[in-house]
Amino acid sequence: MTTNSELQIIFERLASGIALRGGNQFRAVSHQRVARLLRDMTKDVGSIVADDPGTAEARLQALPGIGKGAARRIIEYLDTGEITEHTELLEHVPETVFDLLQIPGLGPKAVKTLWQDLGVENATDLRAAIESGKVEDLPRMGKKTVENILKNLDFNTKQHARVPIGKALPLALQIVGRLEAADNVKEAHYAGSLRRGRDTIGDLDFIASTSKPAAVREMFLGMPEVKEIIASGETKCSVRLKQGGATGVDIQADLRMVPPAVLGAAMMYFTGSKEHNVRLREICVKRKWRLNEYGLFEGTEERPQDEGKKPLAAKTERQIYQKLDLPYIPPELREDRGEIQSPSIDLVEIGHIQAELHAHTTASDGKMELEEIVEQALDRGFTTLAITDHSVSSVLANGLDAARLAKHAKAIRRLNEQLDQIDLLAGVEVDILVDGSLDFEDAILAELDWVVASPHVSLQQEPQEATDRLLRAVDNPHVHVLGHPTGRKVGRRAGLAPNLDLIFSRASANGVAMEVNANPTRLDLRAQHVRSALEHGCLIAIDTDAHVPRHFDYLHFGITTARRGWLTKDQCINTWDRERLTAWRSGGRREE
């Protein structure tokens, strides 16, 4: 657990505490804002303060949403390991009461009443209170509500697990296919965080444009994976899907049905993020306009769509952004992280990519022969392919020793001479050992065309050691790319937590590119890291790390992640042609 996430939990709890005790809601929101900031920060607050304790308070206050109070509390936590208000809060509100808020259907009002009026402090108490019939007698509680709570008590625990994008996307595409095939459906799309390209997905959101929603709804509710119907209305329904398989987590799916004429407005609303939506709607409020899922309207009256009022725009997202005097904002950017204020940026696209710079063959643990992997690259129109098999320490991956590597490199170069459409680079994915030394001597690396250096073991190392380890690797003059720098696995392994600011600034100075590994189980670097790497002037490589042919098709996951980190075409070395890559890799990378 990092300091940021510890503090995030505390600020969330302070916010909930205010809501539970009936305090000023603006104070609650304000604490939530701090929690969100801590969640999204790429820098460790501990290191911000440590950089110069004297000015720490002022520098914390410079962050939007952090004022005097929050800055003081953060410093107090770093000094003493606790925050007085939090300790006091826990004296009044038992910790288990906060957990009740996680139960679907229970919000702050309900938990407050249950706790204060009936003394319910945890799930067991709640069950007992329901059985005694006391809950039903509370205001706004009835038989149905109580039944719902009881049901949700059972699978509360697994309910909140997020699904990796690699699992969510195929399922979503399957459902989109069914919706498109349904009678009277004009268009069907997925939206939500999946469309924004987050690495994990909380629930699946679908939109179908149709003039006959009832039939579409019946199809959706009748899908074989549907385990439970949560809601079913005129325009919207929600189900819980049995996901099974490797994740074993149930996943909620929401379907919104809209008339074709307002599809764009509905897509914008349902794609979010919430924060992006709020920001746009604020702009509308200032103009005395109104934006909702039925369109962009002049005037401030509520539900203008009900009056048959004609929107300024509704059909496409582009038209709506245009009316708001904004460029089209791609879904990946819609997070309220400055995309509305800054002019449109030229994000990298999958069509720009012409190089795969990290791939494996049968020489180590890949399943493709050299000829086959080249064919894969040529099929995709690539002009450069780096062959980077594992080094000797990766025993399980059949890593190459110096002799096998030399032989392999020779074979690669021989084949390269017969190819004129593509540059085949003789490379390696060399292990970064625990102390940051590389698995091959410099003299061996110097002979190669391309060196990706990656950590594979000791991924639970302390942050300080991890920082030193990666810095040492980045300082090796033969390294071109730092591969999957943290070694995290989405939802399964946290990976290293080095001081990335230091790594990025060194990498930038040394001319070492940082990898976004496109494999959906990795997505490492993550999007926030990409943004921060770019601020330090780093170049980015988006690599599939292909071991089998279908891995080449993972490229879009890497592209999406990189776009979420605001990566432009020019900053992505995989978009460069042969000449530019050759010039870069064989000299002049370093700024002296």
Next chain:
DNA sequence: ATTAGACATAATGACTACGAACGCGTAGT
């Protein structure tokens, strides 16, 4: 509690669907 624009105080994150209860809480982006 924080921010903005003022030097104390006002304004602050929008809008809608569903369902059960009855005029609202919860959930969704």
